[in-house]
Amino acid sequence: MTLTKKIINSGDDVVDEMVEGLLLAHSGIVTSVPGSPRSIIARHGPRPGKVGMVIGGGSGHEPTFVGFVGKGLADAAAIGNVFASPPPDPILACAVAVNQGAGVLFCYGNYAGDVMNFDMAAEMAEMDGIEVRTVVTTDDVASAPRDQRHKRRGVAGNFFVFKAAGAACDLMLPLDEVVRVANLANDRTYTVGVGLSACSLPQTRRANFHLGDEEMEVGLGIHGEPGIIRQPLQTADAIVDDMLDRIFAEMNPQRGDRVAVLVNSLGSTTLMELYVMNRRVRQRLDALGVEVHATWVGPYCTSLEMAGASVTLMHLDDELTRLIDLPCDCAMFRAG
């Protein structure tokens, strides 16, 4: 089988060397917890009385999670090996580092491994007297039926949930309110993705699944988990139409509603293609009389070098609109 090409030194060192480079590039914004290099913390996030927000998950999704640490967004991110949850220790180190007496929110995508490791870290933090509450993101429409929303994966819509919850923390809301906001944001965020080609782990450099030359997979996960249907490659407009039909069926948008839009690359799909997609997203929303309050286009939640894209809509209300608009300053994302 063909090996993929990557610019790395060694598959085993790739995460730690990425962190090293990240901290050097963005030393004014982030640092790591001494003795726990995979616990990235914001230099200007935590402050007395503020709820600390810890996000995290496997590496290989950059700028998710490490890129979203900074004032106005997450206070810390604990990262694991490629596509693998971090163990409890770096998560606990984050919780201890950002705890300012107002409690800590754990917010991450809904995957069995992440849930077990974050729950263990939460138990350990509670033993240290730190109050921890958890909100898992479940925005991937294709990953379970609507009546089993709690089983869905968290994918690119993480970005909106983190943004809203991080803003709530920055506004010094108490922990109960931050949890309410994070749940509200998650409930109103919908993502559908489509994969065009596989990705490969740095340790194996082998494609982790196979798609035919003219095939695409609708609803695949951000680790290459198979999706709901494999079909012939469609035009950009047809792909976007299918994605939005699935989202609209749940969101039930009404004339005059407002949304935030994220058109996300899974890795190697180009900005050119994403903007072609965004054009269609806007045509469809305009036709429904839905106002686009904000749009982000680019790689926000990737799967290594996978080709493909996702579209996320956050169904805004006044509260979420304010939170999405609040400035933030992170290593790989800045707003306001």
Add this chain to the structure above:
Amino acid sequence: MTYETPAFIAMFTAIARSMEENRDHLCALDGVIGDADHGIAMQQGFAAVDKALAALDAGQASPTDVFNTAAKSFLNAVGASSGPLYATAMMRAGASLKGKATASAQDVALLIPAMTKGISDRGKAQPGDKTMLDAWQTAADRVLALVEQGSPLAQVLTEAVAAAEAGAQSTIPMEAKLGRSARLGQRSVGHIDAGAASAALVIKAISESFG
């Protein structure tokens, strides 16, 4: 026959070697219905265990210390799903030997049910969910039945391996109920669960190291 600390360190070395040899095979199995990283997690985890145990003073450490050291190093090297599951398994195995400088043949046999209980408690899977528990539980049930009958350790372990392999194979027709492949529903049918496949290899390595 009794078993002391070096025997348990050797057991982990045997598991580490098996995971090294089977890394790409397990990744390939996982790639069919998962995210293709399972072999890496198992290889990295047990390599870290092997390294941590090499640094342990075998003259001072008890069998329980071996399992607790293994649990901590595995968990911190891996995270993922297998981290908490195997770490809990190892802690339960360590607890089953608590206070003993030497373990009897029966103690060794009962490690498999102890580890299974840890995996079951942490992961909350049921037999039939298409997870590693399908291999572990099948093996543990067989071990308990044979220990009850007073069978010799060699026979218990040999039959545990056969039961684990049968348990792993039994996941092929199952529809996944837990973990990443659960999102596939019907599409998970017809493929072995990679976690069950690696569990059978772990049990085989345990068996061979005491055989």
